[in-house]
Amino acid sequence: MTADTGRWIRNFVDGRFVDPDERSSFTKVDPATGAVHARVHEADEPLVDRAVAAARRALDDGWARTPVRERAALLRRAADRIEERFEEFVAAEIADTGKPVTQARELDVARAVANFRTFADVVAAAGQESFLTDLAGGRQALNYAVRKPLGVVAVIVPWNLPLLLLTWKIAPALACGNAVVVKPSEETPSTATLLAEVLAEAGLPAGVYNVVHGFGGGSAGEYVTSHPGIDGVTFTGSSATGSHVMKTVAPRVRPVSFELGGKNAAVVFDDVDIDEALDGLTRSVFTNTGQVCLCTERVYVQRSVFDEIAGGLVERARGLRLGRPLDEATTTGPLISQTHRDKVLHYFDLAEQAGAEVITGGGVPRLGEGLDGGSWIEPTLWTGLTNSDRVVREEIFGPVAALIPFDTEAEAISLANDTDYGLAASVWTNDLRRGHRVAQSMNVGMAWVNTWFLRDLRSPFGGVGLSGIGREGGESSLHFYTEPTNVCVQL
Ligand SMILES: NC(=O)C1=CN([C@@H]2O[C@H](COP(=O)(O)OP(=O)(O)OC[C@H]3O[C@@H](n4cnc5c(N)ncnc54)[C@H](O)[C@@H]3O)[C@@H](O)[C@H]2O)C=CC1
Ligand SMILES: O=C(O)/C=C/C=C(\O)C(=O)O
Numbered sequence: 001m002t003a004d005t006g007r008w009i010r011n012f013v014d015g016r017f018v019d020p021d022e023r024s025s026f027t028k029v030d031p032a033t034g035a036v037h038a039r040v041h042e043a044d045e046p047l048v049d050r051a052v053a054a055a056r057r058a059l060d061d062g063w064a065r066t067p068v069r070e071r072a073a074l075l076r077r078a079a080d081r082i083e084e085r086f087e088e089f090v091a092a093e094i095a096d097t098g099k100p101v102t103q104a105r106e107l108d109v110a111r112a113v114a115n116f117r118t119f120a121d122v123v124a125a126a127g128q129e130s131f132l133t134d135l136a137g138g139r140q141a142l143n144y145a146v147r148k149p150l151g152v153v154a155v156i157v158p159w160n161l162p163l164l165l166l167t168w169k170i171a172p173a174l175a176c177g178n179a180v181v182v183k184p185s186e187e188t189p190s191t192a193t194l195l196a197e198v199l200a201e202a203g204l205p206a207g208v209y210n211v212v213h214g215f216g217g218g219s220a221g222e223y224v225t226s227h228p229g230i231d232g233v234t235f236t237g238s239s240a241t242g243s244h245v246m247k248t249v250a251p252r253v254r255p256v257s258f259e260l261g262g263k264n265a266a267v268v269f270d271d272v273d274i275d276e277a278l279d280g281l282t283r284s285v286f287t288n289t290g291q292v293c294l295c296t297e298r299v300y301v302q303r304s305v306f307d308e309i310a311g312g313l314v315e316r317a318r319g320l321r322l323g324r325p326l327d328e329a330t331t332t333g334p335l336i337s338q339t340h341r342d343k344v345l346h347y348f349d350l351a352e353q354a355g356a357e358v359i360t361g362g363g364v365p366r367l368g369e370g371l372d373g374g375s376w377i378e379p380t381l382w383t384g385l386t387n388s389d390r391v392v393r394e395e396i397f398g399p400v401a402a403l404i405p406f407d408t409e410a411e412a413i414s415l416a417n418d419t420d421y422g423l424a425a426s427v428w429t430n431d432l433r434r435g436h437r438v439a440q441s442m443n444v445g446m447a448w449v450n451t452w453f454l455r456d457l458r459s460p461f462g463g464v465g466l467s468g469i470g471r472e473g474g475e476s477s478l479h480f481y482t483e484p485t486n487v488c489v490q491l
Contacts, residue, residue: 009040009189011047011213012196014054015206018047026215028189031334032098032325034373040189043212048181048223051210055152055179056229058207064149064177071175072120077202079116082109085198092190093163094325098374099288099333101326107288108164112191115167118457122474123175135490142489147482149177150255151231154224156245158237159187159336160291160397165259166192169234170209172477179208183224185237186215187336216241225249232256234480236293239395239421239466246469257480258468259461261395262293262423265416266452267438268309269409269429270302276450277428278312284426284452285313286320286379289333290399293467294424294446294453297396300412303405310383310403314360317379317399322365334374335398341375344398347391348380354389356382356402387418395421409438417443422464426452445471 009028010017020041028038043051082089089112090104099108130144153173157165162184173180184192192211199209214220225233225248232255235245239260246256266284268277284296301309323330335341341364348362361380366372379399385392392402406412416425425442427449429435439447445463448454455461458474470480 007039009038009193009213011041011043011051012193012209012211013047013051014057014210015200017196026186028096028187029337030095030098030374031336032374033370034338034375037095038190040186040213042214043220043223045223048212048220048227051181051212052152052224052227052229054207055181055210058179058205059149059151059177061205061207063179063205063208066177068123071177072124074202074204075116075120075123075171075175078199078204079113079120081198081201082113082116082195085194089163089191089194092194093188096162096188096190097159097333097336098325100330102328102330103288103333104325108161111161111164112167114457115164115171119171119175119477122172122458123478126475126478129484133488140491142491143486145484145486147176147478147484150481150483151178152229153178153180153481154227154230154233155180155182156221156225156233156235156237157182157184157192159185160288160293162188163191163195165236166195168472169236172472173234173481174204174208176478176481178481179210181210181212181224181230183212183214183220186213189213217244222248228252230254232480234472235259242468255480257462257470257472259293259472260423260463260466260468261397261421262295262463262467263298263393263395263419263421264294264296264424264426264444265298265300265419265442266296266426266428267406267412267416268299268301268305269412269427269431269434270305271430272305272428273430274305274308274312278309278316280426280428280450280452281309281313282316285381285401286317286332286399287453289335289377291336291397292453295397296426296452297401298392298416298419299401299403300406300415301403302412303407306403306405310359310381313381313401313403317360317381320379322367322376324369324371332379332399334376336375338375340397341377344377344396344400347394347396347398347400351382351385351389351391351402354391355384356389356391357384359383359403361399387415393419409434413438413441417441420465421467423467424448424463
């Protein structure tokens, strides 16, 4: 059993890779060069039916009743196997995304390992709710909640951090005794497929982890989310698609967990340590070429340090090194596709029409060395925009930010909260009290002070408004991936 990341990327159903069908396939392009690197077998509706049926069978055959310690041990073995095959995962992620090798190693694949280990620990330590209820006449009742697996869970994931986001969902799902049908992004099919091998090697029973490849509407994504055999959907991706998936599952009233888009603000006060703030802001705007839902696209800077922060960020943006993913000096990869680059370039036009000053970037770089067929874009910063401009209101998902001055703390809070999204924010200040105060007043799921994307995987993660529904992470994940049955015993 092997998953070819060379020519064919295959579906994995009921513990086996499915023979590909030439008539139902699509090509996968390397975004760094524009060259085709694989052909992907697109799952049709009957294959999705088979995947859902296999998942149900696996639950009924005993996976749902496996003791927690066995499931935790399996997750630990999966983490060990990813470590053993670490460079294969790194190579597969790079082939699909063009991301720099240092990032693939230090963020994407390292987090996959951490996701499995964390949820092995979290599930092993989890307790259950219980209450002693006082009754009239001195008697009591004991209430306790037994948590059972949600069932067959549809896992729909995007292309920006493919393995990280997939394992962030399936580690807790499997820890809780669920079976999953995974639909990776059509842009990034490789690592989910490779993971099928690793999970089988770790001893996961056939049918518990299934992968179906394809697109969204009219393809595998819709077949999975609209399938009557699905008991819940966990989705990370755009707010528009999240809303669509919600409508799809509404008639059957299935639970959803959505991590959606962001239009995240950074608020920089004039008491800040400028160099530290600049390092943090550079990471928050440009990591993964701006393709992280948490990335900052709005930077509000107190007026007295505005020019210094703007100048420093420009210098750092110009210092980023775009180039071959396997070159360890490369800091910044391409966008995921030409289609996505067209979208980002459209926002470049909108910024210009709104009267923005482009203080760095604003175009498509010429890199030579066979890279000009890739979907590269320049790290770009704007000034001269306001909160009413589309560029400042809509998620762009590229290496871009608008820098906007403010005068008072109250104004900064109001500007940062003036958005339909509500995922993340960062506050940069050396005033401890102000840091807490402003962070707590952000209408977001996650607010960082003097840092960004610093993760403790036990803490709740998710957004409000257009940024999502529910939280994952630690016990929040256990709650989504289980259903409680409360038992009340009169004593
Ligand atoms: N984490 C995030 O916040 C992400 C945000 N985005 C944003 O979304 C924009 C569009 O990118 P896409 O790749 O099209 O993201 P998307 O949100 O449409 O795709 C995410 C996943 O959903 C699947 N999908 C799409 N339509 C579906 C449907 N009707 N039913 C079931 N599954 C469906 C896709 O195949 C993919 O696996 C980007 O430009 C970016 O702004 C994209 C990826 C991740
Ligand atoms: O750290 C995490 O669990 C997730 C980070 C990023 C996303 O959710 C995203 O880009 O969608």
